[in-house]
Amino acid sequence: MMWWSDDKIRLYEIAASASCFHDELASLISQHLNKDETIYELGCGLGYITSRLNDKGYNITGLDSDNKAISFAKNKFPLASYILGDAFNLDISVDVIICVFFGRLREEDNLNKLFSLCKKRIIYIQNEHAGSLETEFERSKETAEFLKQRGVTFSYTTHRLSFDQPLKDEEELSTFLSENYKTRDINIKIEKASNGFIARNNKAFGLFEIIKGE
Numbered sequence: 001m002m003w004w005s006d007d008k009i010r011l012y013e014i015a016a017s018a019s020c021f022h023d024e025l026a027s028l029i030s031q032h033l034n035k036d037e038t039i040y041e042l043g044c045g046l047g048y049i050t051s052r053l054n055d056k057g058y059n060i061t062g063l064d065s066d067n068k069a070i071s072f073a074k075n076k077f078p079l080a081s082y083i084l085g086d087a088f089n090l091d092i093s094v095d096v097i098i099c100v101f102f103g104r105l106r107e108e109d110n111l112n113k114l115f116s117l118c119k120k121r122i123i124y125i126q127n128e129h130a131g132s133l134e135t136e137f138e139r140s141k142e143t144a145e146f147l148k149q150r151g152v153t154f155s156y157t158t159h160r161l162s163f164d165q166p167l168k169d170e171e172e173l174s175t176f177l178s179e180n181y182k183t184r185d186i187n188i189k190i191e192k193a194s195n196g197f198i199a200r201n202n203k204a205f206g207l208f209e210i211i212k213g214e
Contacts, residue, residue, distance in 0.1 A: 029049070128205055
């Protein structure tokens with residue numbers, strides 16, 4: 001089953017248009033990129049980060065296995081490059097791989113699989129799934145320990161960015177919660193607004209730069 005439903009895409013686009021989240025995240029990521037490098041964003045979703053980095057002049061391609069997401073990205077951001085495909089079945093060798101809330105680095109052999117796709121490094125965003133600003137970044141600490149145990153050269157920083165979801169009425173609120181919190185506890189603050197509701201969707205994450213060894 002694909003991640004992106006029509007309702008999820010519609011609501012995400014509303015949130016994106018009301019937020020600086022993607023601009024802020026792209027600016028953080030760009031500090032770890034050079035414009036003469038070839039770059040793939042794996043699991044690019046609806047294409048917002050790939051588009052922002054493309055606008056900054058980076059040679060980047062977004063990839064996702066979800067046809068709805070890639071179709072949206074191509075229509076929404078026609079100046080950027082997107083392809084449909086499975087990230088773990090690619091035959092590529094680019095300079096840098098970017099994984100934003102994608103890749104499950106500590107599972108199976110995913111670190112080595114990602115290293116096989118790049119020449120230089122991985123930019124990996126570890127989502128804390130906090131839903132609030134109170135996280136202690138435990139998942140990022142676990143990822144850092146995982147990388148240390150494997151003798152990998154890396155650095156990381158922790159961040160908190162707001163990505164609030166405007167919702168026009170109770171029906172849309174119900175749709176948002178059912179689409180995004182079907183199988184996990186709701187850890188998000190819902191506030192009444194003059195024109196509906198606001199879901200305070202705070203994103204806490206670690207941004208890792210992971211260097212590929214010789």
